[in-house]
Amino acid sequence: MADQLISTADHDTLPGNYVRPEAQRPRLADVLSDASIPVVDLANPDRAKLVSQVGAACRSHGFFQVLNHGVPVELTLSVLAVAHDFFRLPAEEKAKLYSDDPAKKIRLSTSFNVRKETVHNWRDYLRLHCYPLHRYLPDWPSNPPSFSPRKQCWYHRKTEYHSNKGLFIIE
DSSP states (O other): GGGGOGHHHEEEEEEGGOOOOGSSSSOOSOOOTOOOOEEEEOOOHHHHHHHHHHHHHHHHSSSEEOOOOOOOOHHHHHHHHHHHHHHOHHHHHHHBBOOOOOTTTTEEESSOOTTOOOOOOOEEEEEEEOHHHHGGGGGGGSSSGGHHHHHHHHHHHHHOOOOOOEEHHHH
8 A cells, every 4th residue: 555655656647546537626716816814913012912812813813924933944954854754655665654544643644544535645644643752753763864863852952942932812
């Protein structure tokens, strides 16, 4: 089944199991080009206003953009570099983590549920549960070397603070 991964092969044509029937495709003509995404600025010291903004954004759009979350750009770039390194590994190496079991906590897969879907999403993803970290970290990939547990613990510690900073709004 690992041969279903998009990142394991070169594609000259689009595989048929990734082509949605026309009725199921997004209608780009219906997309609002001037729509604005709600923005929540965590630097705002007015907690009541932050809570109000988050609530309004969730009710109106279901999502929002966060500014001043405190996650350093360097950290984001380093995580993206690790992801790039991982998805450029040889197919045999990635296949060690492949699973089409949606209940599995740590797995490499494609689409949402390969077993049930007739049309897949054009993506591969690595699912890594990380809380509590000590429970899942031993099963995380050890390759590429940039994916070392030491580096991932550092990333987790750095992001945990910033995540908790955002969670206080939701409480």
